[in-house]
Amino acid sequence: MNDKNLPSYLDQSEAVKARFDRINQRETILEVRGLGKRYRSPQGETEALRGIDFSVRRREFVCVIGPSGCGKSTLIRILAGLEDHTSGDVLLDGKPVSGPGQDRGMVFQGYSLFPWLTVKKNVMFGPQMNGRGHDEAERDARTWLELVGLEKFADAYPHQLSGGMRQRVAIARALVNQPRILLMDEPFGALDAQTRSKMQSHLIDIWKNIDVTVLFITHDLDEAIYLADRILVLKAHPGEVQEVIEVPVPRPRSPGQFNTPEFMATKARLEELIHPAPEPLPEDEQAVKPHLIRFTNVNDNVE
Amino acid sequence: MSLVANLTGTDSETRKRTLLGIGSFLLPLLVWCLVSYVPFIWHPKVEVTVPGGVDYFQTGMLVDKSQFDDETAYAKEQHLALPAGKPANPIYLPAPHEVAQAFYTGFAKQPAQKDAPWLHESLWHSIQIIFWGFLISSIIGVPLGILAGTYSTFARLSEPFIEYFRYLPAPAFGALAVAILGIYDGPKIAIIVIGTLFQQVLIIANTTRKLEATIIEAARTLGTRNLKLLTKVVVPGILPDLYRDQRILLGWAWTYLIVAELIGTSSGITFYITQQARYQHFDNVYAAIMIIGIIGFGTDLILARFGRRLFPWDRAQDRR
Numbered sequence: 001m002n003d004k005n006l007p008s009y010l011d012q013s014e015a016v017k018a019r020f021d022r023i024n025q026r027e028t029i030l031e032v033r034g035l036g037k038r039y040r041s042p043q044g045e046t047e048a049l050r051g052i053d054f055s056v057r058r059r060e061f062v063c064v065i066g067p068s069g070c071g072k073s074t075l076i077r078i079l080a081g082l083e084d085h086t087s088g089d090v091l092l093d094g095k096p097v098s099g100p101g102q103d104r105g106m107v108f109q110g111y112s113l114f115p116w117l118t119v120k121k122n123v124m125f126g127p128q129m130n131g132r133g134h135d136e137a138e139r140d141a142r143t144w145l146e147l148v149g150l151e152k153f154a155d156a157y158p159h160q161l162s163g164g165m166r167q168r169v170a171i172a173r174a175l176v177n178q179p180r181i182l183l184m185d186e187p188f189g190a191l192d193a194q195t196r197s198k199m200q201s202h203l204i205d206i207w208k209n210i211d212v213t214v215l216f217i218t219h220d221l222d223e224a225i226y227l228a229d230r231i232l233v234l235k236a237h238p239g240e241v242q243e244v245i246e247v248p249v250p251r252p253r254s255p256g257q258f259n260t261p262e263f264m265a266t267k268a269r270l271e272e273l274i275h276p277a278p279e280p281l282p283e284d285e286q287a288v289k290p291h292l293i294r295f296t297n298v299n300d301n302v303e
Numbered sequence: 304m305s306l307v308a309n310l311t312g313t314d315s316e317t318r319k320r321t322l323l324g325i326g327s328f329l330l331p332l333l334v335w336c337l338v339s340y341v342p343f344i345w346h347p348k349v350e351v352t353v354p355g356g357v358d359y360f361q362t363g364m365l366v367d368k369s370q371f372d373d374e375t376a377y378a379k380e381q382h383l384a385l386p387a388g389k390p391a392n393p394i395y396l397p398a399p400h401e402v403a404q405a406f407y408t409g410f411a412k413q414p415a416q417k418d419a420p421w422l423h424e425s426l427w428h429s430i431q432i433i434f435w436g437f438l439i440s441s442i443i444g445v446p447l448g449i450l451a452g453t454y455s456t457f458a459r460l461s462e463p464f465i466e467y468f469r470y471l472p473a474p475a476f477g478a479l480a481v482a483i484l485g486i487y488d489g490p491k492i493a494i495i496v497i498g499t500l501f502q503q504v505l506i507i508a509n510t511t512r513k514l515e516a517t518i519i520e521a522a523r524t525l526g527t528r529n530l531k532l533l534t535k536v537v538v539p540g541i542l543p544d545l546y547r548d549q550r551i552l553l554g555w556a557w558t559y560l561i562v563a564e565l566i567g568t569s570s571g572i573t574f575y576i577t578q579q580a581r582y583q584h585f586d587n588v589y590a591a592i593m594i595i596g597i598i599g600f601g602t603d604l605i606l607a608r609f610g611r612r613l614f615p616w617d618r619a620q621d622r623r
Binding site: 099100110125130173 | 515521523524526531539542614615
């Protein structure tokens with residue numbers, strides 16, 4: 001295509017460069033050093049993650065992207081404390097994390113709202129678990145529901161909401177605890193394209209207005225470039241950091257930037273990293289060989 | 304718009320479902336009516352109306368058709384007065400109207416035998432046995448099931464034995480229960496407990512395991528720990544399914560009732576049934592059996608409706 005005309009994804013405009021300088025002066029919120037994860041499976045020992053190193057600065061937006069099987073979900077689950085790692089360190093504000101805690105909020109792809117609680121009570125759940133009184137929790141919940149635009153649905157049950165609305169509740173529920181970092185595991189993966197782009201803009205708005213750092217997992221390249229300051233690209237088997245890309249697309253971001261040279265250059269680089277020359281399919285996929293028999297009249301062509 | 308379509312859809316759907324539901328009861332009743340009121344369908348007996356010259360015939364007596372024919376032929380040969388009779392069903396198959404009448408008399412009239420209990424007295428006794436049996440079973444079984452479903456260590460420690468024990472037929476413990484608990488209500492309640500408890504633990508453990516793992520994970524990332532995870536997440540999360548399980552298990556308890564009541568001194572509805580059968584009041588027997596069904600089924604309907612009110616978020620109910 002016109003790859004020749006694209007600038008390098010490493011070229012940054014003055015404004016973008018200045019912004020990264022400012023980010024790099026902020027304190028580190030999350031630091032991951034030499035993180036590894038092995039687990040035993042019936043097929044023997046598998047190495048899911050090896051030697052993962054990166055750090056996230058305060059109020060930085062970091063996306064993690066990689067081919068399927070690169071362990072990006074394992075990584076975020078370890079950061080959330082839902083799984084143990086087998087080597088290395090995870091430091092939040094310089095302190096090692098053990099187990100889940102309210103200092104790290106998590107938003108799941110499947111929403112994972114509590115179906116027996118109304119929207120408001122879902123959001124109140126965190127504060128109440130952490131010893132806050134009912135009235136205080138309710139006040140907080142109202143504030144956050146207003147922020148995600150769902151104050152009218154405070155008394156609805158999750159099943160009465162659309163996917164996008166449910167994910168808004170999940171975001172409010174995670175943020176009400178005022179976590180140091182918001183971990184998002186492909187949160188918009190189950191949404192339709194339109195809702196998805198709306199939620200992306202909404203998430204940027206939230207992030208701009210609130211003191212929160214975001215680590216966001218996705219498999220959608222556009223989404224990663226659109227949202228992130230930096231993109232952590234993983235490779236599979238075992239999951240390792242392939243490259244950390246500083247996104248050269250200036251802020252504030254808007255969907256109009258999808259066709260800018262910086263955006264396309266970054267996307268070209270991601271494509272290169274994530275979809276290199278076609279790899280041989282895994283064994284179980286190779287075994288599937290469709291054998292097509294003509295069931296229609298030979299003259300009845302659809303193409 | 305789609306909501307409106309949905310509503311009208313469910314409206315005619317509901318009417319159709321109700322009609323079919325009523326039909327499912329009317330069909331067996333229709334078969335029963337046909338067998339009872341249409342003589343040529345079955346009626347293998349003859350009810351003697353005129354004994355004639357047959358010396359052992361009495362009015363109202365039921366004899367086999369072939370026997371009646373033989374006697375008639377014999378009477379004809381001997382030039383005796385001919386007996387007369389009409390086709391009838393065996394005594395163990397009363398007609399619907401007789402059972403309906405027995406229903407009424409069971410509640411409204413003093414039983415024929417002086418010492419016999421009224422139908423409602425028998426029934427009330429049975430309901431009490433079920434209540435206590437199911438309550439005791441639930442007090443033990445529900446927490447055990449939830450624990451086994453939540454903690455795999457606990458499940459591995461308890462479930463193999465429970466799996467084994469649930470194959471032991473509850474009535475087999477009858478004699479033992481009498482030896483330990485006496486001959487009155489104790490052993491009967493014990494049989495119902497033994498019959499339900501072990502199934503209950505396994506079923507509820509399974510239900511608990513089906514709770515979505517991410518719901519628990521979400522709660523943990525929100526700072527929920529230990530006991531609160533159990534009381535604030537697991538229990539409310541499984542509550543609608545737990546309630547459904549309990550409804551099924553209550554039906555289970557009823558099936559154990561009859562065997563349970565035969566243990567020690569026979570009591571309750573079982574005593575009523577056996578007593579009435581002994582005097583060949585089969586209409587009363589049918590009435591008593593049917594009322595067990597009515598109470599069991601009725602309770603379940605009420606509980607189902609109550610459950611809908613109780614768990615407005617429960618999606619599984621919409622599918623019915």
